[in-house]
Amino acid sequence: MQNIEPDKLERRKVVHVAVAVILGEDGRILLARRPENKHMGGLWEFPGGKVEAEEDVKHALNRELREELDIKVTTFFPLIKIRHDYPDKSVLLDTWVVSGIQGEPKGNEGQLIQWVEKGNLIEYEFPEANKVILMALQ
Numbered sequence: 001m002q003n004i005e006p007d008k009l010e011r012r013k014v015v016h017v018a019v020a021v022i023l024g025e026d027g028r029i030l031l032a033r034r035p036e037n038k039h040m041g042g043l044w045e046f047p048g049g050k051v052e053a054e055e056d057v058k059h060a061l062n063r064e065l066r067e068e069l070d071i072k073v074t075t076f077f078p079l080i081k082i083r084h085d086y087p088d089k090s091v092l093l094d095t096w097v098v099s100g101i102q103g104e105p106k107g108n109e110g111q112l113i114q115w116v117e118k119g120n121l122i123e124y125e126f127p128e129a130n131k132v133i134l135m136a137l138q
């Protein structure tokens with residue numbers, strides 16, 4: 001991380017993000033590629049998005065996967081929460097394993113999606129905060 005003045009960091013609001021490690025029946029994990037024009041654009045991510053004001057994180061998880069992938073979540077459990085300070089933004093990645101879904105995931109917003117073997121995840125370029133998620137999955 002670049003240097004960010006400590007008092008500036010303290011005043012920042014943290015963006016709460018619902019993040020899904022979607023496990024297929026064959027054990028592969030679903031990745032999506034972030035659009036170029038967005039924060040962390042062009043990098044691979046676990047699907048998900050911002051928790052809205054007054055929204056419960058579980059609701060956000062279900063809503064984001066319906067919006068982004070057109071699937072329904074049936075089984076999920078918490079994995080890890082990661083607070084990370086990017087130079088321009090602070091996030092709380094509220095990360096869940098989704099082990100049951102209904103429907104076949106589609107890149108509903110034009111994003112590339114790909115099922116990846118756990119052992120091959122290291123070949124993909126992720127945002128910095130994801131390192132901890134990748135470690136938690138080992």
Ligand SMILES: Nc1nc2c([nH]c(=O)n2[C@H]2C[C@H](O)[C@@H](COP(=O)(O)OP(=O)(O)OP(=O)(O)O)O2)c(=O)[nH]1
Nearest residue numbers: 017019039040045046047048049050091127129130
């Ligand atoms: N979904 C997701 N976001 C991640 C990951 N790693 C990571 O640093 N982020 C960051 C990037 C963004 O700053 C933020 C998520 O925002 P987002 O752009 O996905 O939010 P969203 O789906 O609600 O989209 P929008 O509000 O821009 O339309 O979290 C990840 O693995 N998955």
Ligand SMILES: [Mg+2]
Nearest residue numbers: 047048049050
């Ligand atoms: Mg998103």
